[in-house]
Amino acid sequence: MRHGPGDPAWRHTPDGAFWRTCATPDGPGTLRVAVADGRVTGAAWGPGAGWLLETLPALLGEDDDVSGFVPEHEVVRRAAKRHEGLRIGRTFRVFESLVPAVLEQKVVSEEGWRAWRWLLYRYGEPAPGPAPEGMRVFPGPEVCRSIPSWDWHRAGAEAVRARTIVNAARYAARLEAAGDSAATDLLLRALPGIGVWTSAEVRQRSHGDADALSVGDYHLSSLVGWALTGRRTDDAGMLRLLAPYLGHRHRVSRLLRSDGERPPARGPRARVRDYRSF
Template structure:
């Protein structure tokens, strides 16, 4: 076991910082213990690792296991938003004033691991969350490896890129991921080394969007998590534009309308959407919900 003690230079909400890395309630790479500690696995450049995060007063305690332990502790501050520059961000809408005061510890963290963000983002393309998260759990339970150290039962580390390329068609089907998403992930895995080496969010965006099946939405979801990009907006999201329009104007809007509303926050547009999400404001539900598909044969 390796350990590190880190004191942030300002308010920090550890849970909010790492929450975007969680993909569903049963995510095998993420757990929160009864004591409040957060456990997370990662396939680092040095190999698999498990990180345990706990906060006492204003001090963060990190404990890590596995070949990737040193890397996880070295990058722990970045994961928790130490590199997040909030200069220039000013709340422009009254509805956000209160939530910004209530969450002074909001920070956008970065993992530095592109494939860990890309695979679940592809699984989440144009489907409801429960369908994507079911596939993510199935694939990691089948092809991931056990988390190093005394991690909570059932935690797994995501597979290496080569494993994603070799998953047979029938197992993609069993997971609930249809051929298009399976092919997109397998193709991306061939370019994993190049993607992981992207030095900036803008470079990653250019590389990601050359891959078949990866568009604006998927690229933004990856850059928010891997690079902590405060301006990467998930254009094309099924719900986001409606939520932002309703929260800021009382009326739902579309993607162009959303981007007009977010323009005053340019440079921090993703940060603004996170704050909007924290307001809890949602348009009234009308009409049928998007169904959870399940075409697997047993």
């Protein structure tokens, strides 16, 4: 759920606890999750505290259904055994997952993460309760619609991504009420500026969709191809390789990201753009 180092909506503190803020249907909330003596415990603050505790099991993957997942490649078997506790959790918050996904479209990850941090520090409200210093709550669709063009520019989001977010904010209520992952996918991709990759990135988080594969990702197809065949491939090749895992393709990509051997880097790294004005 974290969007880069320094994400104002996410912290991992030295005591081992994980903190997350959320703009819940009941209002802003802060959640603290910790593990002690083999037990997971949660505490929450703010108007959204009750909602956060009620949905905590789903956030931790209680609804994740692994039936039908049968590793057919040795590398997938090894990764599944090494990470057998992996669960695909869900947040139930579509628009809150959409904004950072749009900010990360077609840019170096650090560029999207920087824009997310800037917007939360500028427009998010302080996290309720005894949250770590600097944590912020996502400002929500109405605030996103009111952000002026110059502040999108200061965040580092050019006009295309800014328009995509502002337009999607008009349909935020419909997105939250769309229903299952398939229905949400159809509604998301009907909106200008939202394609297969963005929809998958959203539904992986909002719905815990274990099959929502990030087709179009800059690195993923090469990683999957290298891990499963020792050769790079493209999106079409990745889809062929992952066809035996239909229903669990995102799960497999998560396992390979965590455990697979990455292809050797070639050529210069893409540079982080910075055209902001202050």
